[in-house]
């Protein structure tokens with residue numbers, strides 16, 4: 001796992017509002033994201049606490065951005081987190097990831 005650039009990054013967990021349909025939270029049938037770590041955006045939308053702040057930082061993000069990080073709810077994380085990766089589904093680099101890493105002072109050399 002040490003070659004996973006996300007483990008020494010975390011930039012996307014502290015730059016974007018992580019919002020998702022409310023039924024992903026575990027107070028809805030079949031939901032799994034801990035509802036206590038979410039907040040209401042509007043009737044049908046929740047977000048991870050902390051990501052609607054300025055500056056944003058997800059409440060579930062542990063560690064220091066750009067050094068060593070972990071997601072406290074990795075197995076239960078919401079869909080935006082599952083869908084945002086270093087690479088796009090077609091295997092090409094995720095340009096938004098690259099930009100966020102650059103803003104955090106991280107290179108993209110370790111991403112392949």
Ligand code: SF4
Pocket residue numbers: 005006007009010011012013084085086097098100101
């Ligand atoms: S910005 Fe990219 S490298 Fe950094 S944690 Fe997010 S997906 Fe991983």
Ligand code: SF4
Pocket residue numbers: 012013018048058059060061062070071072073074077078081
């Ligand atoms: S739930 Fe985990 S992966 Fe998603 S933004 Fe928060 S710390 Fe990052």
